[in-house]
Amino acid sequence: MLFFSYFKDLVGREVTVELKNDLAIRGTLHSVDQYLNIKLENTRVVDQDKYPHMLSVRNCFIRGSVVRYVQLPPDGVDVDLLHDATRREARGG
Amino acid sequence: MVPGLRQFTDRTGEVAGVPVLDTDNGEEMKYVQPGVAIVIANRSPESPGTLYISSRKVVWLSDVDRQKGYAVDFLALSLHAVSRDPESFPSPCIYTQIETEADDDESDKSDSECQETLDLSKVTEMRLVPSDPNQLDTLFQIFCECAELNPEPIEEDEGFGGGNWVFSADQLADNGSDVEAPEWFSPNPTSSIGHSNGDHDIARTVLELQINDQRFEDAEEMERENENSPHN
Structure with missing residues (x-):
């Protein structure tokens, strides 16, 4: 639940979602749900030569289980806050 | 798959x-x-x-x-x-x-x-x-x-020493309060390590943690305990 809350906080920011099949999609985070399914808007594919057919896609839904990494905007990462939150989570709230 | x-x-x-x-x-x-x-x-x-x-x-x-x-x-x-x-x-x-x-x-x-x-x-x-x-x-x-409607099925893999080391969905759901709002954003000061809001004697809190908290026990001890009387 921690990361669900964390990603909800990033809605409206630019992120890059890297899939397990190596496709990386950059876009504005539109929404995220408890399974970490991710909806992006104004997307563009990072490696356009390799995935030319994805060029046209403006919004997309990505299944949480196929996400390998989410690259965050540097100023969206508050290390101290995350430290605190992860400690709390590890203690069971 | x-x-x-x-x-x-x-x-x-x-x-x-x-x-x-x-x-x-x-x-x-x-x-x-x-x-x-x-x-x-x-x-x-x-x-x-x-x-x-x-x-x-x-x-x-x-x-x-x-x-x-x-x-x-x-x-x-x-x-x-x-x-x-x-x-x-x-x-x-x-x-x-x-x-x-x-x-x-x-x-x-x-x-x-x-x-x-x-x-x-x-x-x-x-x-x-x-x-x-x-x-x-x-x-x-x-x-x-x-x-x-189709989340990933939870893998019930108990083959790793019998320990349930991955949080299952219902365990997570127990922390109901964390589901709604990003509460982690403003951690409750009384439950944070190293925090005192004035009402609590921080030394006592730390002492209680040391004495009562299983998480500070030796990992091997815990394992043996689990074998003898599984309580989770």
Whole structure:
């Protein structure tokens, strides 16, 4: 639940979602749900030569289980806050 | 691992019929869209057909050939999107990517160009082309809703020393208060290590933690305890 809350906080920011099949999609985070399914808007594919057919896609839904990494905007990462939150989570709230 | 795209011929009813769903196990029809063509991988479009979206899978059935139909579970749909750029595909469509067991296998690329021997289970792309592009946004929305109905099944793998070291969904749900708002954002000061709000003697709090808290016990001791009297 921690990361669900964390990603909800990033809605409206630019992120890059890297899939397990190596496709990386950059876009504005539109929404995220408890399974970490991710909806992006104004997307563009990072490696356009390799995935030319994805060029046209403006919004997309990505299944949480196929996400390998989410690259965050540097100023969206508050290390101290995350430290605190992860400690709390590890203690069971 | 769920299978990818597959043949689907299980129909019931007159004329073209409708797909048979696993209603005994709670599967229900969510949306039906007539007048949809299907494009599998880079094959030519197949039509006319009807798109059926159930709570569990996407089914496309040919309107003219009862033996022709395809299905894919939402569990295998890794991505779906609305594609409107005529340069990438001539007609606006729902573009989907399908997770396959052979994802890393580059050698199947050549196979999929050969229409005769196309192995459906290796297909990684599917396009659904409604005759009326105005339906795309609704379809996209239905896809989103149904995808959310199909979370990853929780793996009940107890084979790792018997320890339940991955949080199961209901354990997580116990922390009900954390679900709604990002409460972690403003941690409760009284429960934070090293925090004192004035009412608490911080030394005592730390002492209590040391004495009472199992988490500070030696890991090996815990393991032995678990063997003798499993309490979790």
